[in-house]
Amino acid sequence: MKKSLFAVAAMSAVAGAAQAQSSVTVYGILDVGFINSNSSVTASAAPNTPALGANGYSINYPGNGTYANGNLKQTQSVLGQSAEQTSRLGFKGTEDLGGGTSAFFTAEFTLAPNEQTLSGNATGGLKNRQTFVGLKKNGMGDFAVGTQYTPIHVAMAKTDAGQQNNLTGSAIYTGQADSGVVGGVGGNQNAYTTRVSNALTLNSDVVAGFQGHALAILNNNNASSITGGSNNAPASGIATGGMTNTNGWGLGLDYTWNKLFVTANYQALKQLTSTTNYNSYNGGTGTGGSVSAAQLFANASSTIATGMTATGSPVNIQDNQTYVAATYDFGILKAYANWVSRKANDTANASIYQKRQAEQIGVRSFVTPNIEGWATAGVGTFTPYGVNQNSAHFNAWQLGSNYWLSKRTNLYAIYGQYAQATTAYNVYSTSGTATTGQSNMNVSNFALGVRHTF
Template sequence: MKKSLFALAALGAFAGAASAQSSVTVYGVVDVGYLNQKATGAAANAAGTVAPSGQANSASFGNSMEQTSRLGFKGTEDLGGGMIAFFTLETDMQPTNASMSSWQTRQGFGGIGKAGVGQFAFGTQYTPMFNQIAATDVGNTNNMPGNAVYPTTNSGNSSNATARGYTDASGVGGQSAGVTVRTQSTLSAQTATFSGFKVAANYTLRNDTVTANTSASRLPVTNNYSGWGLSADYTWQKLYVGLAYQAYKSNNEGQGGATAGASASTLATPAPAAWIAASGGSNTQDNQYYGAATYDFGILKGYVQYGNRKVGSVIDTSYYAKRTAQQIGVRSFMTPTIEGWAVVGNGKASSYGRGSPSAGFTAYQVGLNYYLSKRTNLYAIYGSNNESASSVQVSTRVTGLAFGTRVTF
């Protein structure tokens, strides 16, 4: 009897130790509230001439204004000797829509890491540049107007406005015209922190070729996506400095361009587009730069950010769009439960086309958080983007006002 009890105790201890070596966590964000957005002005029409000014207004009980609502699963397993295996699976959610969400991969990766050395992972992942923006952005990469360096759109509501500067898609939130946020088919690597320094990199590769077996002797149809990113950051006491560069190329040859003897103009189909979605862009070389610094003064934290992006056609290098922006801001806890932030920035945006028609823009945003607990807060955010007129577009203005609550778990 004593031996049996001893054996059961030993078995229980072993099972407890085994279960302690691995864990799976369910986590997420539910961000809901009131959203009002207005846009005035319109982009150039297809002929390249200035279209009449237009307006778009949207008011709704929506979601994902301060942070994109999501559901995720992450886990680790202790492999011994300081080695771990890990994974993350995360989907976008729209809790206030009639259809809450189809599975949409915000992140989906698995990898291996070693304490004191670093880690690597394969899958759909945030880019090195976005990770630096997330660490140094005044507004914590919210989805409201008013951020010059990280312009984004809210994707958590059922309405759809088409005026320049405001779109409301039902896809993955957190996409930006200023930076490629995530890429699929990606290998990432990151070092541990050594004397305050940390380095991260990624490489994206997905080459697809289809050869049509027809009497027309068509050439292979190719869709090739590749690129890489690199970032480095340094932390010294209350100072943080982050730098990043990434270059992604999308080479797409449509059916028209795949025909033997097709003209050079046909090869440009489909039209050039930036690498916005994780799946890639279209016939472009997309180069992006970012630099930022933060300093914690105690009563408040100061931010300085700069971003640059140039998206050029792989067929005609004189056909490109470009965007540069800089901004400064502060963030502070005014009481133990009330946090506020303010940011102002400006920059210059060039539209696609020869000569790259350009226009200046300004942006500002203010916000407040009232924390009911560590995981729940109420918020209020107001932001505005203003862009001047150019030779191909009228001036535009986009404003947004949101009141909501965010619960994390």
């Protein structure tokens, strides 16, 4: 009897220990406050229709409408959200599997504090920020599968003096879409791809100060192509099937030595569609069309492209991105230096591409035990339409401060500016007559708010 009682007690103790080795954490951020935004675009010889182009640039391809000088201004003041950091709700957990091996998961979603319903009536619901599951082996590293941040975005989080806030003023990180403020226009959009789905990531343990990172993306779909018309087939002139393949890879390497941190990262994303039903750059439909050069970055970021019926995914794009950065902690302040480059090609027409390059420096420091401040300044160039087309030069700067009420709650004030000027370009009337033009853009954001983490 005593042996049976001892056996039951031992089994209960083992079960209790196993449960204690598994944990789930609920976490999140709520960020709300006052946001003021101003933007202006002035252009000579700009088309009135379409206004100033899909991304704030004057479009230099033939189209409908008359052409004249253009001036677009927009001002917004709102008690808004997510100025310093995107509001979110997340769940993460780990389970000890024994032998130095553990399982882990994360499921994280965007929150919109000003939406009227939990699912969101304007933002489309709880948008997936990252959701993945993986395994970790002590002494080796970990791997995970799911929707995840790219190596460049993870490296940027470690090396951004502004800590990836959503206001204008950074030449490297451009996250205005999360806050909905005015300013996500022109060459300051889409410096790199933030997250990808259908992804496998690998992270090594730190060895002699070095840590490696890798990314692989796989989402391929190949089917027979049908172009005819009959009772059992699509209507004549509509193409279906074919190849819709999305692949990518990335590598990153971090090095830490005392107070110095250096990171270098590269990622290449490619999508090929051989047959689909979308409008090409030249306005046709059917097989193997190319995309509008003005939309290459938007497509590569999985955003709907103007004039295309295919939505939500990139089409025929090779997208190469590089990020190099370093930080050094001087004690009284931390210094930052960043460089990013991105080139997206239309695979159906190699002469059409977009290229963006920028460099930035910054500092961050605690002025008092409760007051933290930062400053960043950067410059860059943007080529929106390809070879022998108009390019743009831009600069951006930002000042910000946090007043920490506790470890989880802070008040913040952030101000940022972005300015851009294009080189001379041609716009065309419907008759094909070319007129030389130039455009300039100025954007500023200001925010006062409160952020709470839990």
